[in-house]
């Protein structure tokens with residue numbers, strides 16, 4: 636792969652970083668990331684990953700843009716109301732960076748379609764809003780030894796996880812949340828509320844973790860959960876151990 640002059644200019648501020656460089660930028664352009672959910676988290680994740688040149692990005696979401704989304708889902712504008720979220724997101728991303736491949740999936744991720752959709756991507760970022768999808772993605776990535784970067788937000792609090800299932804020692808989401816909650820389809824943002832900038836903070840950290848995992852730079856978050864209290868401005872990394880009685884041990 637040879638860079639055009641335009642590409643070198645576009646990515647120049649990250650190419651000059653020693654830990655990125657030309658080789659790192661090529662790695663980013665050769666990588667593929669599936670973003671699950673074009674919502675509060677999916678918006679900043681998709682915008683940053685497109686802008687910095689992830690070579691192939693997929694966005695999956697079945698919903699349509701509603702007016703209550705616009706307070707935090709910054710990938711959309713008022714003109715997008717009632718339009719398909721995945722398609723509207725891709726249109727915006729294409730404007731941000733016409734240099735990359737973009738694919739929208741206007742559907743929910745399910746047991747029946749996850750293999751077909753996710754097999755074309757190296758890494759999955761979970762910005763979904765319900766536990767049924769979170770568990771589904773966890774189990775898929777575990778089985779296929781993929782890296783999963785995952786985030787959650789509610790009210791003023793957020794969490795970030797990275798599971799690198801190519802490592803035997805990696806815990807999984809079920810180690811942390813052993814049982815699917817009794818209301819797995821409930822969207823907490825809808826019932827408990829959330830402040831837009833928190834979605835931006837957590838989504839930006841998720842995008843940053845994706846880049847770290849692809850380039851294998853810095854300290855990976857695998858084995859920890861990052862817990863953020865945006866009111867107290869506390870950022871805390873807590874150890875997240877693999878549970879010996881968890882489902883993920885049976886699968887190894």
Ligand SMILES: [Zn+2]
Pocket residue numbers: 806807808809810811877878881882883884
């Ligand atoms: Zn586990």
